[in-house]
Amino acid sequence: MKYIPFLCIAVIVTATGCANKNETKPERKTIVDAVFGSGHLENASQYTVMANAEGFIASSYVVEGDTVRAGQPLFRLSNEVQQTQVANARVNLEYAQGNAAQSSPQIQQLQAQIVQAQHKVQVDSTNYARYSRLVKTQAVSASDYENARLNYQSASSSLEVLQKNLADLQRTLHLNVDNAASQYRIQQENNNYYTLQSTGAGVVMNIAKKTGDFVKKGEQLALLGAGNIIMKLDIAEEDIERVKPGQRVLVSLNSDKNKIYDARITKIYPAFNATDQSFIAEAVFVHLPFQPLNGTQLQANIIIGEKQQALVIPSYSLQDGDYVYVGKEKKKVTVGIRTLEYTEITAGLNDNDIITLPKKK
Numbered sequence: 001m002k003y004i005p006f007l008c009i010a011v012i013v014t015a016t017g018c019a020n021k022n023e024t025k026p027e028r029k030t031i032v033d034a035v036f037g038s039g040h041l042e043n044a045s046q047y048t049v050m051a052n053a054e055g056f057i058a059s060s061y062v063v064e065g066d067t068v069r070a071g072q073p074l075f076r077l078s079n080e081v082q083q084t085q086v087a088n089a090r091v092n093l094e095y096a097q098g099n100a101a102q103s104s105p106q107i108q109q110l111q112a113q114i115v116q117a118q119h120k121v122q123v124d125s126t127n128y129a130r131y132s133r134l135v136k137t138q139a140v141s142a143s144d145y146e147n148a149r150l151n152y153q154s155a156s157s158s159l160e161v162l163q164k165n166l167a168d169l170q171r172t173l174h175l176n177v178d179n180a181a182s183q184y185r186i187q188q189e190n191n192n193y194y195t196l197q198s199t200g201a202g203v204v205m206n207i208a209k210k211t212g213d214f215v216k217k218g219e220q221l222a223l224l225g226a227g228n229i230i231m232k233l234d235i236a237e238e239d240i241e242r243v244k245p246g247q248r249v250l251v252s253l254n255s256d257k258n259k260i261y262d263a264r265i266t267k268i269y270p271a272f273n274a275t276d277q278s279f280i281a282e283a284v285f286v287h288l289p290f291q292p293l294n295g296t297q298l299q300a301n302i303i304i305g306e307k308q309q310a311l312v313i314p315s316y317s318l319q320d321g322d323y324v325y326v327g328k329e330k331k332k333v334t335v336g337i338r339t340l341e342y343t344e345i346t347a348g349l350n351d352n353d354i355i356t357l358p359k360k361k
Contacts, residue, residue: 023354024314031310031344033337034250034301035242037233037281041253041296043225045200049074051215052193053082060211068198068224075209075221079194086191089184096180100173107173110166117159121152128152202226205294225294229285231263233300234278242304243268249283254297262286265302305337311349312342317357324349325356 055077062074098104131148134140206223209215231251235243249263267282283300315338317324322333326349333348349355 022357022359024317024357025354026311026313026345026349026351028309028351029312029342030306030308031312031337031339031342032303033305033339034303035235035239037235037249037300037302039231039233039298039300041229041231041292041298042294043202043205044227044230045202046205046223046225046227046294047199048220049196049198049222049224051077051196051217051219051221053077053079053190054216055079055194055214057209057211057213057215057221060207060209062204062207062222064204064207066204068202068204070198070200072198073195074198074204075196077194077196077215079191082187082191082194086184086187089180089187093177093180093184096173096176100170100177104173106169107166110162110169114159114162114166117155117162121155121159124148124152124155196221198224200224200226223294229288229292229294230266231283231285231298231300233281233283233302234273234276235281235302236278237272240268240279240281243281243302248303249300250303251283251285251298251300253292254299255292261288263300307337307344310337310344311346311351312344313349313355314357315339315341315343317355318343319358326353327356 057075058078059076060074061072061076062068068074099106101107128148128151131140131145135142135145202224203226204222205225208220208222215221233249243265245265245268247265249265251261251263253259253261263283263285265281265283269280269282272278273280281302313324318333318335319325320330322335323330324333325331331348334346336344336346338344
C-alpha cells in the first residue's frame with residue numbers, strides 16, 4: 001500500500017517510548033487503513049472531437065473556453081474534391097430523373113409504338129371477327145380465315161411485348177433514380193464530414209489543431225466537456241477489491257498540495273485498463289468551493305477502515321510474518337489494519353509488553 005504525505009494516519013493518544021532504542025512498547029492510536037490512488041479531474045460528460053476525413057483546416061470557429069451548443073460547427077476542413085463529387089452526383093441524379101420522366105424520349109418512343117400496336121390490334125381484331133363469320137358460310141377460304149386469326153394473335157402479342165417493355169423500362173429508370181439519389185445522399189453525407197460539429201452542449205477545453213494545419217482521419221482536434229467535475233482514480237490491481245462505492249476519499253490536487261478535499265467513491269469500472277495497467281474508480285467532491293481546471297492531476301487516499309484507540313506497533317517490528325520478539329521470546333500475533341508506519345495488533349500483545357526491535361540494515 002502507498003500513502004501520500006497529507007493523510008495523517010495515526011494520532012497518539014497514550015504512549016511512551018522505551019529508553020532502550022532497540023525496544024518499544026505497543027501504543028494506543030487512531031489508525032486508518034487506506035488505498036492510494038492517483039488520477040486527474042475531468043468533466044462528467046467529456047468527449048474528443050475527431051476528424052472524420054483528412055484535409056487542411058480551412059476554418060476554426062471556436063477557441064478554448066467557448067461555450068457551445070449541440071450541433072454547433074467547430075471546424076471546417078478543405079473539401080474541394082468532395083464538393084466536386086457532390087456536384088457530379090447531383091448531375092447524375094438530375095439526368096436519371098429526366099430519363100424517368102413521362103416526357104423522356106425513351107418512354108415517349110415506346111408509348112408511340114404501343115399506340116400503333118393498339119391500332120393494329122383493333123384492325124386485326126375486326127378482320128378476324130369478320131372472317132370468323134364469313135368462313136361459316138364458305139364466303140372466304142379457310143386459309144384466309146387462318147391468316148386473319150394469325151395476324152390478330154401476332155398483333156396482340158406484339159402489343160403485350162411493347163407494354164411489358166415499357167413497364168420494364170420505367171422500373172429500370174426509377175431504379176436508376178433511386179440509386180442516383182442514394183449516391184447523392186452519400187456524397188452529401190461525406191461532405192458533412194468536413195464540417196465538424198459538437199455532439200452536445202459543453203465548453204471547449206482544449207484545441208489541438210489550428211487553421212491551416214493538416215489533419216488525418218481519426219486525429220484529435222479538440223476536447224469538449226460538460227457537467228460536474230469528477231475525478232478518475234487509477235487503483236492498483238491488488239487493491240481494487242477493497243474499494244467500494246460510498247467510501248470516503250481524501251484528495252490533494254497537484255495545483256495546491258497544501259489543501260485536502262473530501263470526496264466519495266461513486267463508481268468502479270468493471271474492466272482492467274490495459275493502457276494504464278490499473279483499475280479505474282470515479283469519485284466526486286463533497287464540497288467544492290472553487291472550479292478546478294479540467295485535467296488537474298491529483299493524489300488520493302481512499303479510506304477503507306478506521307479504528308480508535310487501536311493497539312499498534314511499528315510495522316517494521318514484525319518479523320518472519322506475524323511474529324514479534326518480547327524480550328527473547330518469539331510470539332505469534334494477530335494483526336488488523338496495516339500501514340507503512342504502524343500495524344494494529346488484535347491479539348497476542350498487551351500494552352505493557354516490551355518488544356525487541358529488529359536491527360535496521
